[in-house]
Amino acid sequence: MQGTSRASLAAADERWEPVVAAAGPDALTMAGELFALVDALDSSGSLRRVLSAPSAEAAVKTAVVERLLERADPRTVTAVQDLVASRWSRERDLAEATDRLAVDAALGAAEAGGELDTVDEELFTIQRALAGQRELRRMLHDAAVPGEVRAALIDTLLGERGTATTRLLTRRAAAAPRGRRFVARLGDVADLIAERRNRRVATVTVAAPLDGAQRRRLSGLLTRTLGREVQLNVIVDPAVVGGLRVQSGADVIDATVLARIADARRRLAG
Numbered sequence: 001m002q003g004t005s006r007a008s009l010a011a012a013d014e015r016w017e018p019v020v021a022a023a024g025p026d027a028l029t030m031a032g033e034l035f036a037l038v039d040a041l042d043s044s045g046s047l048r049r050v051l052s053a054p055s056a057e058a059a060v061k062t063a064v065v066e067r068l069l070e071r072a073d074p075r076t077v078t079a080v081q082d083l084v085a086s087r088w089s090r091e092r093d094l095a096e097a098t099d100r101l102a103v104d105a106a107l108g109a110a111e112a113g114g115e116l117d118t119v120d121e122e123l124f125t126i127q128r129a130l131a132g133q134r135e136l137r138r139m140l141h142d143a144a145v146p147g148e149v150r151a152a153l154i155d156t157l158l159g160e161r162g163t164a165t166t167r168l169l170t171r172r173a174a175a176a177p178r179g180r181r182f183v184a185r186l187g188d189v190a191d192l193i194a195e196r197r198n199r200r201v202a203t204v205t206v207a208a209p210l211d212g213a214q215r216r217r218l219s220g221l222l223t224r225t226l227g228r229e230v231q232l233n234v235i236v237d238p239a240v241v242g243g244l245r246v247q248s249g250a251d252v253i254d255a256t257v258l259a260r261i262a263d264a265r266r267r268l269a270g
Contacts, residue, residue: 005093008086009100015082016101019075020108026073028109028164033072034102035172037080040068041095042176051084052094058085099178103169103192110165111196120193122166123186124233126157130183131235140174140182147175150182194231202226202248205235205256222246 001009020027041048050056050064061084069077079101088094110119130137136157140150151171158167173185180188187203202222204210210218215232222230226248243256 001089001093001096003089004087005089005097008083008088009093009097012079012083012086012097012101013104016079016104017108019079020105021112023073023075023105023108024112025109027105027112028168030073030076030079031102031105031109031168033069033076034080034098034105035168035176037068038095038099038102039176041098045091048091048094052088052091054087061085096178099176102172103189106165106168107189107192107196110163113163115163115165116193116196119163119165119169120190120231122162123170123190123193126166126170127183127186128235129157131237137182141177150174190233197231202230202246203233203235205237205240205245205247207236207238207240207242207244207256209236210234218244222248226251 020030023030041051047064051061062081065077065080065084069080080098083094083097083101086097088097107116107119110116130140136153139145139153142150151174154167154170154174158170162170169189170186173180173182173189177185204218215234219230219232222232230248240256245256246253
């Protein structure tokens with residue numbers, strides 16, 4: 001998302017946040033309503049065109065939103081009317097923005113219930129559990145597998161575990177990945193959790209567990225490098241051989257032995 005759309009999303013998100021905070025746990029219901037609208041937008045090109053076109057009359061957009069969300073929470077309706085009144089560079093950006101507000105609402109509900117840290121831990125645990133499940137990861141990304149089947153796979157994986165927010169967000173990541181792989185979608189949510197804490201998530205892959213002192217030194221180094229407090233998620237993978245790999249958002253620092261060998265091979269080949 002770029003330019004006009006990015007500015008519209010930032011403005012809508014700023015107006016949405018106090019609404020979510022005031023809603024408390026009810027924000028989870030609002031998240032579900034917004035996700036339902038995302039599905040409607042994704043499945044109907046004509047709906048996307050009507051609601052995202054700058055030339056469409058405001059009264060028409062308002063009427064369409066009210067008809068689509070006639071049983072929704074009034075706060076959800078107001079948020080969507082705000083979105084469709086904004087300008088979007090591309091039709092699909094409206095759905096992307098709606099999806100973002102839905103995730104924010106779900107995380108706001110978790111925060112209101114004192115479960116934000118739990119959700120973060122649960123999402124990371126799921127990512128780690130999938131590390132050795134290649135076939136399951138493939139199925140969760142396979143567009144030929146119906147969304148409801150992919151969501152059912154997550155239900156099986158979680159069983160009775162997980163907060164309501166974790167279950168909602170993981171099912172959405174499986175059923176409607178929006179062009180992203182399942183694990184990457186969970187990583188995006190982790191980044192939003194970090195933003196809510198004014199911290200940045202750094203996933204560190206190492207060959208052997210880090211002790212407390214090593215964690216503190218690495219956290220301090222990354223905090224200085226990235227310019228904000230860092231939350232470390234550590235994955236132990238003997239396949240890296242030595243060194244470590246750090247990923248924080250789009251930033252990747254790869255200092256593993258295998259990475260250095262691969263880099264040397266590329267240089268020789270060149």
